[in-house]
Amino acid sequence: MNTIVPLLQVEETDHAEASIYERIRDDIIQGRLAANERLKVAELAERMGTSTNPVREALQQLRGEGFVVMMPNRGARVRPIDxxxxxxxxxxxxxxxxxxxxxxxxxxxxxxxxxxxxxxxxxxxxxxxxxxxxxxxxxxxxxxxxxxxxxxxxxxxxxxxxxxxxxxxxxxxxxxxxxxxxxxxxxxxxxxxxxxxxxxxxxxxxxxxxxxxxxxxxxxxxxxxxxxxxxxx
Missing domain, CATH: 1.20.120.530 (GntR ligand-binding domain-like)
Structure with missing residues (x-):
């Protein structure tokens, strides 16, 4: 669960400083990751310059928020922002x-x-x-x-x-x-x-x-x- 940001400390996060979750989320919203596109953990980790664990955690969080759909034996896919x-x-x-x-x-x-x-x-x-x-x-x-x-x-x-x-x-x-x-x-x-x-x-x-x-x-x-x-x- 996300922590509530303290009052008066709400700031936009620069893309370079953003968390893996925020970067994937923004890529989905901006269309850089297309609707229904398959999200491969290894490819995302390489693209973001990180290990696979933060990517898996981010995808689970995005799934909980509805950005990502996960299907048995088919992996994670981008849910259309519609x-x-x-x-x-x-x-x-x-x-x-x-x-x-x-x-x-x-x-x-x-x-x-x-x-x-x-x-x-x-x-x-x-x-x-x-x-x-x-x-x-x-x-x-x-x-x-x-x-x-x-x-x-x-x-x-x-x-x-x-x-x-x-x-x-x-x-x-x-x-x-x-x-x-x-x-x-x-x-x-x-x-x-x-x-x-x-x-x-x-x-x-x-x-x-x-x-x-x-x-x-x-x-x-x-x-x-x-x-x-x-x-x-």
């Missing part, structure tokens, strides 16, 4: 994040609310000019809400899903309409937290997660349509 893959993750997150949010609203202090408002102010001032910086601020915003939750399994699953979706969405530009929605949803969430409206906050978070999911799926559909058109031409 609409179904993203939909499955978001359907889980729509269940997890509202539950985490309800708990937070009952616990939130004035200092918590001030910290969230500070982060929201930084995101609004940035206004998506730097997608990497926005992603870090947004991650910290949600960590303030979830990081103290007693159910570490739920928080860990949220964290792993967030990492996966962030890695996928790095390839896409956020549309203007989605940018507006993100900031508006955060503002409404802050209003609900200040009013101790747990149900309202949970509803906004569910809407927030669904919107992010639709945005990624729309980009994946565009990519698929372009590929299909290229094959026909």
């Amino acid at each position: 609409e179904t893959f993203v939909r499955d993750i978001f359907e889980i997150e729509v269940l997890i994040e509202p539950a985490l949010t309800r708990w937070f609203v009952g616990l939130a202090t004035k200092a918590d609310l001030e910290r969230l408002e500070e982060l929201q102010g930084q995101m609004e001032a940035l206004n998506f000019a730097d997608p990497h910086a926005h992603s870090k601020l947004d991650m910290t915003f949600h960590q303030v809400m979830y990081d103290r939750h007693y159910n570490r399994h739920a928080v860990d699953l949220w964290w792993r899903h967030r990492e996966i979706l962030s890695a996928i969405s790095r390839n896409f530009q956020t549309s203007l309409s989605r940018q507006t929605s993100v900031l508006n949803e955060h503002r409404e969430l802050l209003r609900c937290i200040a009013a101790q409206d747990a149900d309202g906050a949970a509803r906004i978070i569910a809407q927030h997660v669904e919107g992010s999911g639709r945005h990624i799926i729309e980009h994946l559909r565009l990519i698929k349509n372009r590929r299909d058109s290229g094959r026909r031409s």
Whole structure:
């Protein structure tokens, strides 16, 4: 199980410094390892300049996250990063994040609310000019809400899903309409937290997660349509 990254220490990992798991995962997301391609441990170890054990461990972790499919006598293969893959993750997150949010609203202090408002102010001032910086601020915003939750399994699953979706969405530009929605949803969430409206906050978070999911799926559909058109031409 992954360890939850401490608050305010979320950093993108440089490819050269990334773990074997991260490098294989990014190769799958970026298409350098193609959908349904067989993953041979010895070849991956040679490519990554490591022994076979870290590769085996990475493939098991990737299998647990759905990136890799393992079949008896057929080895490991790359699972397509497609609409179904993203939909499955978001359907889980729509269940997890509202539950985490309800708990937070009952616990939130004035200092918590001030910290969230500070982060929201930084995101609004940035206004998506730097997608990497926005992603870090947004991650910290949600960590303030979830990081103290007693159910570490739920928080860990949220964290792993967030990492996966962030890695996928790095390839896409956020549309203007989605940018507006993100900031508006955060503002409404802050209003609900200040009013101790747990149900309202949970509803906004569910809407927030669904919107992010639709945005990624729309980009994946565009990519698929372009590929299909290229094959026909």
